[in-house]
Amino acid sequence: MLLIALFLGFLYVHDESKHALFGKLWPRLTNSLTTRTVLQRNAVLQVLNGDNSDSIKLIEIGAGTGENIAFIDKLENVAKINYIGVEPNEALYNLLLNRIHTLNPKFKYETSMKFGGEYLNRVADNSVDYILTTFVLCSVDEQQSLLKEMYRVLKPGGKLLYVEHVLYYDEARLASHIFKGLQIVLTPIWRLIAGGCELHRDTESAIKSVGFSTSPQREMVYPILEPFPLYMPLPLKYGSATK
Numbered sequence: 001m002l003l004i005a006l007f008l009g010f011l012y013v014h015d016e017s018k019h020a021l022f023g024k025l026w027p028r029l030t031n032s033l034t035t036r037t038v039l040q041r042n043a044v045l046q047v048l049n050g051d052n053s054d055s056i057k058l059i060e061i062g063a064g065t066g067e068n069i070a071f072i073d074k075l076e077n078v079a080k081i082n083y084i085g086v087e088p089n090e091a092l093y094n095l096l097l098n099r100i101h102t103l104n105p106k107f108k109y110e111t112s113m114k115f116g117g118e119y120l121n122r123v124a125d126n127s128v129d130y131i132l133t134t135f136v137l138c139s140v141d142e143q144q145s146l147l148k149e150m151y152r153v154l155k156p157g158g159k160l161l162y163v164e165h166v167l168y169y170d171e172a173r174l175a176s177h178i179f180k181g182l183q184i185v186l187t188p189i190w191r192l193i194a195g196g197c198e199l200h201r202d203t204e205s206a207i208k209s210v211g212f213s214t215s216p217q218r219e220m221v222y223p224i225l226e227p228f229p230l231y232m233p234l235p236l237k238y239g240s241a242t243k
């Protein structure tokens with residue numbers, strides 16, 4: 001018990017170790033999360049299929065190991081995508097690069113090992129068609145300022161495509177208050193082992209607060225917490241938010 005407490009205390013003060021631990025854990029978890037969120041990822045990315053532009057500029061913030069690239073690659077009616085993957089975690093960034101190199105050359109790929117806000121600082125106002133985030137806005141340190149930056153760089157009518165887990169949304173029953181309470185209580189420990197991820201963020205409100213309009217769908221998913229046979233209930237909100 002004391003060892004666990006010391007380890008968590010060490011992670012609390014040592015940011016780099018927290019990210020290094022996440023770089024080791026995440027590649028084990030990512031497959032379970034992706035297979036349980038195929039529907040939601042496909043749903044938000046379908047917007048690209050309806051876009052008739054000759055070329056689309058899409059920035060993915062927090063691309064992780066590149067899980068979404070396989071989904072983007074399968075879109076049939078998209079002419080040309082200029083995809084930029086931004087991923088600050090070195091271990092995950094290397095896996096992202098591996099995945100990009102195996103994919104369809106009809107898409108133009110670029111990557112950056114920066115934090116989202118740091119990358120977007122250098123991007124011109126009103127210059128991006130789409131930004132994609134999946135399970136990222138739960139863990140960015142500076143959620144509000146990153147969302148403002150996303151809003152700034154998107155073209156008028158441009159879209160933030162997102163699949164995010166959030167604070168449980170059902171107001172009605174006692175069980176939902178218990179669930180929300182657990183999300184709040186577990187977050188301080190969870191954020192240490194899960195790369196800063198917070199279970200109780202009201203991300204839909206945050207997206208709207210910077211000016212986007214959005215009416216997301218909601219769903220519960222249950223990825224397995226490998227290597228343990230434990231299911232993690234995650235309330236999701238997903239959809240597109242328009243500038």
Ligand SMILES: C[S@@+](CC[C@H](N)C(=O)[O-])C[C@H]1O[C@@H](n2cnc3c(N)ncnc32)[C@H](O)[C@@H]1O
Nearest residue numbers: 061062063064067089115116134135136139140
């Ligand atoms: C839970 S993973 C999700 C990865 C991927 N989007 C997916 O759906 O599989 C969260 C990712 O966000 C990245 N991340 C955390 N803070 C970030 C920030 N400020 N800017 C960009 N990426 C960030 C992490 O390094 C990690 O790759």
